Amino acid sequence: MIAILPPTSSPEITFHAGDVSTPTGFWTHGAAAHLRDASLDVMLLVSSRSAVFSGLFTTNAVRAAPVALTELVHRRGISTACIVNSKNANALTGQPGLADARAMQALTAEALEVPPETVAVASTGVIGMRLPMDKVSDGIRELTWRYQEGQPADGMAGARAILTTDTEVKRLAATVTLSTGQVKIGMIAKGSGMIHPNLATMLAFFATDAVVNKPVLDRLLKRAVDRSFHRVSVDGDQSTNDMVLIWANGTAGVSASAPDDLRIFETALTEIARHGARLIAADGEGATHLISVVVRGARSEADAALKARAVAGSSLVKAAVYGRDPNWGRVLAAAGAVGDAFDPDQASLSLNGWDLYVRGQPVQEDESRWSQAMEQAEVEWVLDLASGAESAEAWGCDLTEGYVHINAHYRT
Numbered sequence: 001m002i003a004i005l006p007p008t009s010s011p012e013i014t015f016h017a018g019d020v021s022t023p024t025g026f027w028t029h030g031a032a033a034h035l036r037d038a039s040l041d042v043m044l045l046v047s048s049r050s051a052v053f054s055g056l057f058t059t060n061a062v063r064a065a066p067v068a069l070t071e072l073v074h075r076r077g078i079s080t081a082c083i084v085n086s087k088n089a090n091a092l093t094g095q096p097g098l099a100d101a102r103a104m105q106a107l108t109a110e111a112l113e114v115p116p117e118t119v120a121v122a123s124t125g126v127i128g129m130r131l132p133m134d135k136v137s138d139g140i141r142e143l144t145w146r147y148q149e150g151q152p153a154d155g156m157a158g159a160r161a162i163l164t165t166d167t168e169v170k171r172l173a174a175t176v177t178l179s180t181g182q183v184k185i186g187m188i189a190k191g192s193g194m195i196h197p198n199l200a201t202m203l204a205f206f207a208t209d210a211v212v213n214k215p216v217l218d219r220l221l222k223r224a225v226d227r228s229f230h231r232v233s234v235d236g237d238q239s240t241n242d243m244v245l246i247w248a249n250g251t252a253g254v255s256a257s258a259p260d261d262l263r264i265f266e267t268a269l270t271e272i273a274r275h276g277a278r279l280i281a282a283d284g285e286g287a288t289h290l291i292s293v294v295v296r297g298a299r300s301e302a303d304a305a306l307k308a309r310a311v312a313g314s315s316l317v318k319a320a321v322y323g324r325d326p327n328w329g330r331v332l333a334a335a336g337a338v339g340d341a342f343d344p345d346q347a348s349l350s351l352n353g354w355d356l357y358v359r360g361q362p363v364q365e366d367e368s369r370w371s372q373a374m375e376q377a378e379v380e381w382v383l384d385l386a387s388g389a390e391s392a393e394a395w396g397c398d399l400t401e402g403y404v405h406i407n408a409h410y411r412t
Contacts, residue, residue: 020155020207020247021153023249024252030162035131041086044140044158047247047249052212052247053120055070055074055221057070063091066101067241068101082119083120086123086125088132089126093129100133103133112147122243163190165285170190170276172272173272183209190202204276205245208269210254221269228277232277278292284398286399289397291312291321291398293394294381294392295307295385296382297390298392299390301390308383308392310335311381314331318399321379326373335383342387347359348383351370352374
């Protein structure tokens, strides 16, 4: 996997290794239910007390059964636990699939002695196959037993259990200093292929021990996701199972409500989500490069984001990056095909710090230097439209033979 550094810490926010079990009052672990092989494939997240709960879900009209079920939990706004399986999406499985998702919810709730409507459910993996519920049930029983017996949390095991074609776990935590004390935020995520804005084949789980009310949590999550997971594209395909969930159990006894505290908390949440998005892009199926696209000088942030996503998702740009070909015209063409019109004679474009196109004029340079710059693991395009004052960033990865091989044999 391409190495991605965590965000830079600040006086109020310290980023560090961690996950959803880092905040106080949260427990997570993973188990091997042998749904497809011997790897970890079932994850349980538990809050020691009922938590304020929010989520965002795939916009695909073809939605997996767990998505519909967990969206109901989100609407109620209170959750105590989440049960997740990988290797099988439980999507396009009809009413039997919905019954299976409800059975996962009920079995978890019964073991934890909590109301079923407070248990979120998520699945990821192959579409169109019924869950082997005997195996899933065994995994749930093992995990709930570990929790009830007081076994220590293992966030890394939980992070591994949600992976599919991912090559590495995706996690991060932060300690945030607010006006009345410290809180923690932790995250685990998965995603490697079938990734495109409006969520993608990703699962992302956030936990915090801060006191945050439901309307505020909804708003903060949406804004963080808009600036992170909604700006990732690996292959242009939206999935059936995506969700980004967050629990705030308040065990730290510190409220994120004052304006300055909210600003700091939102910054930390957004940076963790942004880190997760970059990790997903860098771990794209078959990827050898992370592609970062920064669009500046736009009339609005929404237009800058639209153009950045178009460039990051362009198959032509992705193929050029894989071949170390600084074919910069493809970047301008992709940006010009969406959103507000801009004057290409005023635009400028750079590649990893090298100017390629300045105010409508191609730079005369030995292109071998540009190709050499593209040997770096992260290839960054910076496009200045000279049309306004807004900017946005998006991420993707190169398109390789590895992507074709993985997806040509995904079921076999």
